[in-house]
Amino acid sequence: MEYTLPEQFEEFADARKAGFLRVKGLKEQGGKVAGVFCTFTPTEILDAAGFVSVSLCGMSDETIPAAESHLPKNMCPLIKSSYGFALTDKCPYTYFSDLIVGETTCDGKKKMYEMLNDIKPTYILHLPQGYDSDPVTIWTNELRRFIKFLEEKFNVTITDEMLRDAARKRNIQRQTHLKLMELQKQCPPPLGGMQMYATMEGVGFVFTHEERVAKLNALRESVETNADKNQFAGAKRIMVTGCPIGGVLGKTVKAIEASGGVVVCFENCSGIKAAYQMVDTEAEDIVKAIAERYLQIGCSVMTPNKERMKMIPKLVEEYKVDGIVEVDLQACTPYCTETFKVKQLADSLNIPYLAVETDYSQSDSGQLSTRMEAFLEML
Amino acid sequence: MKYFIGIDIGSTCAKTIVMDENKQIVHRLLQPTGWSSVDTAQAIYAKLEEMGINMKEANVVATGYGRISVPYADKCVTEITCHGRGTCFVYGSQDLTVIDIGGQDTKLISVEAGMVKDFIMNDKCSAGTGRFLEVMANTLGLRPEELCQLAAQGSGVSISSMCTVFAESEVISLIGRGEPKQNIAFAVVDSIVKKVASQAGRLTLGKTVCLTGGLCEFDYLCESLGKKLNVTVNTNPDGRYAGAIGAALSAMNVRK
Ligand code: SF4
Ligand code: SF4
Numbered sequence: 167m168e169y170t171l172p173e174q175f176e177e178f179a180d181a182r183k184a185g186f187l188r189v190k191g192l193k194e195q196g197g198k199v200a201g202v203f204c205t206f207t208p209t210e211i212l213d214a215a216g217f218v219s220v221s222l223c224g225m226s227d228e229t230i231p232a233a234e235s236h237l238p239k240n241m242c243p244l245i246k247s248s249y250g251f252a253l254t255d256k257c258p259y260t261y262f263s264d265l266i267v268g269e270t271t272c273d274g275k276k277k278m279y280e281m282l283n284d285i286k287p288t289y290i291l292h293l294p295q296g297y298d299s300d301p302v303t304i305w306t307n308e309l310r311r312f313i314k315f316l317e318e319k320f321n322v323t324i325t326d327e328m329l330r331d332a333a334r335k336r337n338i339q340r341q342t343h344l345k346l347m348e349l350q351k352q353c354p355p356p357l358g359g360m361q362m363y364a365t366m367e368g369v370g371f372v373f374t375h376e377e378r379v380a381k382l383n384a385l386r387e388s389v390e391t392n393a394d395k396n397q398f399a400g401a402k403r404i405m406v407t408g409c410p411i412g413g414v415l416g417k418t419v420k421a422i423e424a425s426g427g428v429v430v431c432f433e434n435c436s437g438i439k440a441a442y443q444m445v446d447t448e449a450e451d452i453v454k455a456i457a458e459r460y461l462q463i464g465c466s467v468m469t470p471n472k473e474r475m476k477m478i479p480k481l482v483e484e485y486k487v488d489g490i491v492e493v494d495l496q497a498c499t500p501y502c503t504e505t506f507k508v509k510q511l512a513d514s515l516n517i518p519y520l521a522v523e524t525d526y527s528q529s530d531s532g533q534l535s536t537r538m539e540a541f542l543e544m545l
Numbered sequence: 546m547k548y549f550i551g552i553d554i555g556s557t558c559a560k561t562i563v564m565d566e567n568k569q570i571v572h573r574l575l576q577p578t579g580w581s582s583v584d585t586a587q588a589i590y591a592k593l594e595e596m597g598i599n600m601k602e603a604n605v606v607a608t609g610y611g612r613i614s615v616p617y618a619d620k621c622v623t624e625i626t627c628h629g630r631g632t633c634f635v636y637g638s639q640d641l642t643v644i645d646i647g648g649q650d651t652k653l654i655s656v657e658a659g660m661v662k663d664f665i666m667n668d669k670c671s672a673g674t675g676r677f678l679e680v681m682a683n684t685l686g687l688r689p690e691e692l693c694q695l696a697a698q699g700s701g702v703s704i705s706s707m708c709t710v711f712a713e714s715e716v717i718s719l720i721g722r723g724e725p726k727q728n729i730a731f732a733v734v735d736s737i738v739k740k741v742a743s744q745a746g747r748l749t750l751g752k753t754v755c756l757t758g759g760l761c762e763f764d765y766l767c768e769s770l771g772k773k774l775n776v777t778v779n780t781n782p783d784g785r786y787a788g789a790i791g792a793a794l795s796a797m798n799v800r801k
Contacts, residue, residue: 509747518663532610533650537666540625544661 169193169262172255186258192218192373193262198320201263201286203248204271205435205463206293208309210445210456212267213332214324215316218373220259222266224248225413227526229256236281242498243526244410245274252285260286264320267312269293271467272500289315296469297461305457313453329452333445335375340441342382343369347438349389350430351485354401356393359419359429366436367412398428402545405481407433407474407508408492409501413526418493421535425542431485433474434493438481439463466500474504475511482517489545491538492521518545548603551792552589552618553627554578554611557648557675558759559585562789563598568634568797572596573786582611590617604796608788610649619799627791629654629661632755634790635783641753644741644770644778645787646760648675651741653748665744672707673740675759680709681733684716685726692730693763699731707740734766742773755779757787 169190175183189199200217202209212219224247233250251257260266266288268279282288291308294301313324346365349356365385372378404427411418411434419429433439443462449455464474481487490512494501505521512519520541524530546565553560555578563572574592578585586607594600600617607618608627615621624645632643633656643654651673654664667673675689682692702724706712712733719729754776756767761784771778783790 506747533666536610536623536625540623540661540664543623543626544664 189258189262199263201266205440206269210332214328306454337444343441346386354398401428402488403430405431405487409495410435417531421538425539466504489518496525549796550605551789553788554609560789562793564793582614586615604799606792606796608792627788629656631787631791642751645758695727696730696734697765699727702728702732704732704736757784
């Protein structure tokens, strides 16, 4: 099948052009692309249906002005940026995706998905947002509905065995990723948070199971043998928690590491939050087992968010954390509100805690680095 | 004689403190930051030399948002740490809460045993800062200190908007309505106090609360802040130098 490139393709920078050509190639060889936004997306199901799942989370302010022609100004930059990429055809993965999969997480995303559906077919999974009224049954039913939809719409068959196989592979990927991140438990840690994050991001765009595992293993081995073990000797050990931070790394993680700290642990999505829990692949009902795995994610859209409150103390101990920095995106109601509870938790652990709220612009970078510096001077 | 110099380049004023090795303050300098903190830093250097201080010998620590513009500083320390240290020095206590209302931001710092334990800074917004007061005073045709004095006689009016731009238009419409100036002044101070108090809600206030920064000599502001927070707010003429004093104290630990 032939695929066309977006109209303004020739105006794109080389890296972006290369991205478009790569995904176009993937599609022309018969690949199907699912655009996803969230750690709750049950990737096992997409794997079993033969999709490549790619994160479409917008991490740059480039497309925000375009998005603001449809979306409110006072909204999380991740949502605006993501929508902006879809609107302007600037992201190859959004542009070539056969399907976008969203979940009912925060209000902003829910409403954005409705509008996204006018640009690209968007399927919504209804995520239960608490633990009181049998979320496992609700979420399992949602996953079954999704399986049925994929089978009918894309003319595929998804068997339990395929799901089990996908879950086994995803578990291996998660474990391998976790092992890489766990290198940071060493004192001093072999890597800086910036370096670690870059490796995590890179792996997101490697699409086959074998390649991904090989790459993660290779990374770990190279860190074990090559990293300068003393580059962060004496640095204060920081855990970062909060919203997805791919779009604000420079103002936060880099600033921490420029002020005598080192990020040893990312509790966020694309860090621990996405890799910690495994699917019970031996369970009788594999769909239910997948559902159970995802319900253990400690995201603030859950109320109350007991999993995060359990995870933070555990990580503080395992990674010997000296201070917690919460990085939240502006106008993210769930996370910004939860800072109050996280602060109480940090106080009870006797661990200093700093929360900052920021967006994708550079206007507050001076202020933010002062805060990071002051926080580190305090430790 | 060896000198220890702290330079605090804030958004509106640059403060310099010169200490001798017995921690005696021997000089205080105050000047507007102007549009270039690099030029300000150079001017301070020249001035200190002129006063007979051997700048090559002296230990210099810079702080404040312009701290990186002081090329001759031996070290930069953030204003949070310096304000904490300097306030302890000025008030002779090791356990206190600092409220610093600066030109561009407001900071609350809690200090225990002489060490910063926790702090809060306002986000991208000028509500509850010196800048807010300045803009409102301007609109009323007053100097900031006059506004604060006048506010003591006012009552009964409030400004609801926290945003400087919207609050300014509220003030203009109050003027248009013929509201007496002292009542508007009251509303302005009240708005700052409310904003600072709501920030303070996120921090455990110590027994001793000290105001620093350029507004600390405005008695009525201190008084209403104290009422709102239910504590006595201490002030001191050296309060506006707290950051520079903290920097000078840090300079004592610098090894050259
Ligand atoms: S923070 Fe929550 S809603 Fe956002 S991507 Fe992660 S799991 Fe999804
Ligand atoms: S960061 Fe917050 S507001 Fe933004 S998408 Fe995630 S949960 Fe929603």
